[in-house]
Amino acid sequence: MLELKNISFKRDNKIILNNINLTLDDDKFYCITGPNGSGKSTLAKIIMGLIIPDSGSIIYNGIDITNLTVDERAKLGLGFAFQNPVTFKGLTVYDLLKIATGSEVGKKEACDILSKVGLCAKEYIDRELNNSLSGGELKRIEIASVIARCPSVSIFDEPEAGIDLWSFKYLTEIFKEIGLKKNGTTIVISHQERILSIADAIILLEAGQIKEAGNKDTMLNNILASDCLKGGTHE
C-alpha cells in the first residue's frame, strides 16, 4: 500500500500541489488525470523521488520513503517510465534491459520482454538507444524497461505523449494486459479515455488538488460530461 500524506510542492512561488492525501492499494490500476498544469506529472515524480516535496510524507508498505533516493525507492520495488525517454550514446536496448532486470538476463528473455511491447525483438535488441529510434519506438522501450523490473509499484508518466496512432493502439493493449495481471500497483498519468477506461480507479487533479477520486465507471462519466480533459497534452 502506498500512502501520500499532506504532499505540497511550490515552484517559483506557484503552488503546484496543495495538500495531497491519497491511499493507493496493492494490485490496483490507477489513472491520474486532469487538465494541463494540474500537477499530475509532478505528483508521479514525487512518488518516485525525482522531485522532493516541500512538505508531506510518502509511506510505502509502512516504511517512510519520503527521504529515500530514487535508486533506494527503485530497490524497494518502485518503477517509473518517463514521459520523454532518455537516449544514451553507446548503450543498447539489451544493455538497458540487463540493467533493468538487475541480472545477466539472456537475450531470449530480453527479446520476450520487447515482444510484450510490440517490438520485433530481433530488430531492436542490439540497437543503440539513440535518436535513430523513433519517438514511438523509444517510448515502447521505455515501457519495456519498467516491465522488465516487475516493480510492485509501476508509474507511467503520460505514456501516450508523442507517439503515433499505430503505437498508441499497441500501447492500450499493453496497459490492458498490465491491468488484467493485477500484479502490484499501477499508476498511469493519462489524458486518454482509452487508457482511463482500463483503470480500476481514476483520480482527477485540478489546480494541484484532488478534485475527485473514485471507481472508473462513475469517474469516467463525470469527467467526460465535464469536458475537463479537452486540450490535454504534456505537462
Next chain:
Amino acid sequence: MNNQDKELLKEINDSFNEESESYNIRKNGKSIARKVNDYINIVTKEDKSGIDVYVKENTLFGIVHIPVIITESGLTDVVYNDFHIGKNANVIIFAGCGIHNDEHKDSEHDGIHRFYLESGAKVKYVEKHYGEGKGSGKKVLNPTTEIYMKDHSSMTMDSVQIKGVDDTVRITKAELEDNTTLEISEKIRTTGNETAKTEFNVNLNGENASVHVTSRSVAEGSSYQEFISNITGNTKCYAHVECDAIIKENGKVKAIPEIYAKNIDANLIHEAAIGKIAGEQLKKLMTLGLNESEAEEVIIKGFLK
C-alpha cells in the same frame, strides 16, 4: 616472457596467443619473439629501430600482431614500423603498447607507424594503449600513424586508450586517392592529471575518397584533452568528423575542428559536442536501481564501448 609481461599483453591484445599466425613482440626496445608465414613477412629494419611488415597481394584474412611492452623504468623507446599491404590483400593488424612502471623515472614509447595500401587493399588496424604501475614515473605514449591509400583501398582504425597513460600526443595523417575509404574510431579516457592530445590531418586527394572520424572521450579529475582535426577536400569527396566528449569534475576538453573544401564537390561535415553527463540519463538509470556513481560508470563505459 614472465607473468607480468603476459598480463600486460593481455591488457592490450587479448586475442593474441603463441598460436597466432604471425607476430612480432617487442619488449623494452627489442624484438623478443617473431613468427611469419607464406603471406606475411616481418623484417627488422637495418637503418633504424623497427620492422617492415610485408603482406602479399591477394592475401585473404591475414592477421598480424605487433604488441609492444615496456617494463623498464626510464626507457624511451622509439620505433618505426612500416606496413606494406599488397594489392587486394585483406589483413587485420593488432598493435598497441602496455607500460608497467613501478619506479620514479618516466617510461616512453613513441611508435611511428606507416601504412602503404596498394590498390584494393583492405586493412583493419586495432591499437590499444595502456599504462600501470605504482611508481611516480610517468607512462608516456606518443603514437604517430601515417596512412597512404591507393585507389579502391579501405582501412578502419580503432584506437583505444582507457587507462593509466599520463601523457599522450597522438598524430594521425592520411593521404587518400580515388575511391578510398578510411574510418577512424578513437576512444580516450583520462583521469587525475593526465593529458591527451590527438590530431588528425587528412587529405582527400582522389575522387570519391571518404573519411569518417569518430572520437569519443571522457576527461575526469583534473585531466586535459585536446582534439584537433584538419580535413582537406581537394576534389569530389566526403568527410564526416564527430567529436563527442564527456567532462567530469575538473576535466577539460578543447576541440579544434578545421575542414577545408578546395573543390565545389567536396562535402565535409564536422560535429563536436562537449558536456557533462545529462542529469536525465542519471535519473533514468537510478529508477532502474543504480546509485549515482554506478549510473555514471555505466554511461561512461557505454559511451566508450
